[in-house]
Amino acid sequence: MWWKFLLGIYMIFIILGAFLYAPTAKGLGETTRILFFHVPCAWIATLAFLVSAAYSIRYLRSQNMLMDLKATSAAQIGLVFTILATVTGSIWANEIWHSYWNWDPRESSIFILLLIYAAYFALRSAIEEKQQKARLASVYSIIAFVTVPFLIFVVPRLVESLHPDPLINTQGKIEMDSKMATVFFGSFVGFTALFFWMLYLKIQTVRLSQVKIKVNSGD
Amino acid sequence: MVKIKATNLSKKFNERLIFKDVRFELQSRQSLVVTGQNGSGKTTLIRIISGLLSPTEGKLVFIKDNQEIELQQIFAFIGLVGPYLQLYNNLTAMENLVFFSKIRGLGTNKSKILELTKQMGLAGRELDYVKNYSSGMIQRLKFVFALLHEPPILLVDEPTSNLDEKGVEIVYGLLNKQMEDKILIVATNNPEESRFGQTHIHVGL
Amino acid sequence: MVKRTFMLVYNSLIVFQKDVQLEFRTRFSINAIILFAITTLTAISFSVGPAKLDITILSALLWIILFFSAMTGLSHIFVREEEQQTADTLRLVTSPLAVFLGKWLFNVVLLFALEIIIVPLFFILMNTSGGNSNLLLMVLFLGSLGLSTVSTIIAAIISQASARGALFAVLAFPISLPIIITSIHGTRLALEGNSVSTGFSDLQILISFFIVILTVSILTFEFIWKSN
Numbered sequence: 001m002w003w004k005f006l007l008g009i010y011m012i013f014i015i016l017g018a019f020l021y022a023p024t025a026k027g028l029g030e031t032t033r034i035l036f037f038h039v040p041c042a043w044i045a046t047l048a049f050l051v052s053a054a055y056s057i058r059y060l061r062s063q064n065m066l067m068d069l070k071a072t073s074a075a076q077i078g079l080v081f082t083i084l085a086t087v088t089g090s091i092w093a094n095e096i097w098h099s100y101w102n103w104d105p106r107e108s109s110i111f112i113l114l115l116i117y118a119a120y121f122a123l124r125s126a127i128e129e130k131q132q133k134a135r136l137a138s139v140y141s142i143i144a145f146v147t148v149p150f151l152i153f154v155v156p157r158l159v160e161s162l163h164p165d166p167l168i169n170t171q172g173k174i175e176m177d178s179k180m181a182t183v184f185f186g187s188f189v190g191f192t193a194l195f196f197w198m199l200y201l202k203i204q205t206v207r208l209s210q211v212k213i214k215v216n217s218g219d
Numbered sequence: 220m221v222k223i224k225a226t227n228l229s230k231k232f233n234e235r236l237i238f239k240d241v242r243f244e245l246q247s248r249q250s251l252v253v254t255g256q257n258g259s260g261k262t263t264l265i266r267i268i269s270g271l272l273s274p275t276e277g278k279l280v281f282i283k284d285n286q287e288i289e290l291q292q293i294f295a296f297i298g299l300v301g302p303y304l305q306l307y308n309n310l311t312a313m314e315n316l317v318f319f320s321k322i323r324g325l326g327t328n329k330s331k332i333l334e335l336t337k338q339m340g341l342a343g344r345e346l347d348y349v350k351n352y353s354s355g356m357i358q359r360l361k362f363v364f365a366l367l368h369e370p371p372i373l374l375v376d377e378p379t380s381n382l383d384e385k386g387v388e389i390v391y392g393l394l395n396k397q398m399e400d401k402i403l404i405v406a407t408n409n410p411e412e413s414r415f416g417q418t419h420i421h422v423g424l
Numbered sequence: 425m426v427k428r429t430f431m432l433v434y435n436s437l438i439v440f441q442k443d444v445q446l447e448f449r450t451r452f453s454i455n456a457i458i459l460f461a462i463t464t465l466t467a468i469s470f471s472v473g474p475a476k477l478d479i480t481i482l483s484a485l486l487w488i489i490l491f492f493s494a495m496t497g498l499s500h501i502f503v504r505e506e507e508q509q510t511a512d513t514l515r516l517v518t519s520p521l522a523v524f525l526g527k528w529l530f531n532v533v534l535l536f537a538l539e540i541i542i543v544p545l546f547f548i549l550m551n552t553s554g555g556n557s558n559l560l561l562m563v564l565f566l567g568s569l570g571l572s573t574v575s576t577i578i579a580a581i582i583s584q585a586s587a588r589g590a591l592f593a594v595l596a597f598p599i600s601l602p603i604i605i606t607s608i609h610g611t612r613l614a615l616e617g618n619s620v621s622t623g624f625s626d627l628q629i630l631i632s633f634f635i636v637i638l639t640v641s642i643l644t645f646e647f648i649w650k651s652n
Contacts, residue, residue, distance in 0.1 A: 116598045126585035130233050136581050139644045146640045150602035305509040309449045322438045322518050
């Protein structure tokens with residue numbers, strides 16, 4: 001219980017740190033602040049997808065509906081964060097490059113992830129029977145997951161990148177000011193904890209509502 | 220010697236319970252009749268035994284000569300006749316049967332096929348398209364389909380639906396023959412047909 | 425083990441042959457897919473008129489036509505079985521993998537058959553020629569293998585859902601993206617006259633994607649095919 005309050009206080013610190021403590025990056029000005037929220041959102045969008053696919057595999061192995069519930073819940077949260085990442089990214093892009101959307105590799109990737117999530121939920125809503133829904137959605141989740149590594153390779157072929165690579169380039173070298181780095185990675189940790197907490201909440205909520213149905217129907 | 224063991228089979232669709240605690244044990248020369256009203260779950264039970272559906276709970280085991288048959292191989296041991304089973308309308312009866320014969324690894328033994336169609340009263344109509352068959356003829360053809368590979372287990376859901384007197388006679392003869400040395404499971408509403416099983420299970424809550 | 429593999433291949437070919445036989449009788453899929461492709465191509469050609477299009481755009485158009493043609497015609501192979509209720513019959517007579525491989529082969533052949541007609545027509549109507557035809561053929565071949573594999577496995581999934589038409593494209597598009605993007609890129613390289621070695625990395629991506637998606641399809645098909 002207590003750690004939820006701790007997480008809340010931690011996130012307040014992160015937000016304060018993002019606006020007051022960390023300096024701005026060269027050339028980006030005050031818009032840098034969005035970095036501390038936008039990138040973790042994109043990270044969670046991907047993490048959620050991974051978690052969902054993992055639970056999908058577990059469902060296929062065990063036929064346990066709880067696994068499907070976990071997969072769906074992770075996907076729902078992932079969808080929310082994908083939308084957040086896309087929107088924050090688009091706003092940022094407009095501030096800096098004066099264009100809301102350019103199909104640069106990172107923008108394209110997050111958009112494709114959005115399409116995959118949307119397809120996953122479209123599939124789920126097209127099937128009535130619960131076990132069949134779980135089974136087919138799990139298979140799709142796995143197939144989509146396998147596609148993702150290819151997308152990482154392939155998408156850069158679209159257009160040259162507008163994304164600020166000098167700051168965080170693909171070799172993993174981080175050329176951030178140490179204060180920025182602290183808030184940045186701190187934000188990552190906070191968001192990840194937030195994701196797992198939301199996942200736990202979502203699953204518990206659904207399970208409780210299922211119990212409520214059983215009790216009400218006098219089973 | 221082939222055996223089927225069913226323990227505590229139950230089936231739910233979403234939250235709706237279809238049936239529960241179904242159990243039986245059958246071996247060659249034994250037969251089972253499943254009765255129940257329309258919509259009671261007879262068909263669901265037959266579909267579970269045939270491998271088309273999985274039970275929500277419980278176990279279904281097939282044994283041949285004291286060795287358990289792998290799930291993936293069970294289809295070779297079963298013949299199924301039922302109203303929901305369809306054959307390929309745009310192929311002739313013979314083309315359908317040749318396809319099924321080949322895919323079951325029986326080669327193209329046309330004479331064997333013709334023997335069966337003759338037995339079921341379809342002689343001379345093998346080259347007609349299935350879409351031009353009457354419903355009674357389709358029912359007879361389904362029996363040919365089910366018996367092509369001489370399955371040790373025959374599942375028949377509503378044996379005489381759409382059949383005229385002659386067809387009923389043929390089918391009853393066939394069911395009797397199956398009971399002689401194989402396993403027969405019949406699902407039916409017709410009280411006349413309950414004689415086709417030594418064991419009876421009534422499905423329905 | 426060898427016997428099982430042989431049975432598998434044999435049964436797949438029997439399923440394939442049955443589907444071809446049915447297709448010749450009814451011509452559902454082939455008519456739909458060719459008519460769609462020709463209609464789309466004509467619409468584009470009319471709209472563009474005599475103007476000669478940029479090679480990048482041409483490459484993109486070709487693969488858009490191919491993708492949507494696949495979306496029109498490659499789902500029938502499973503949807504038809506479910507709609508006519510012969511899917512259960514098929515489940516009763518052979519293993520899932522044989523069904524998948526037979527139908528996969530059907531879709532591969534169907535897509536190739538379409539391309540034999542549409543690709544030359546495309547280049548004639550769009551007033552383009554030249555370029556490295558070897559590279560182009562390789563990109564077409566490998567891209568089509570990938571596209572038909574994706575279409576087959578997704579068709580299997582949606583055949584058990586409702587709203588199949590729209591759902592097919594919605595599900596297949598994200599998964600097909602690696603093929604579409606890479607094939608467009610490779611086609612552009614080919615039309616610009618580049619050598620096969622320049623386009624080699626594209627070919628590598630196409631072939632590895634094909635292998636991966638075929639493997640995943642084979643591993644997961646049984647879960648799709650067998651109902652609960």
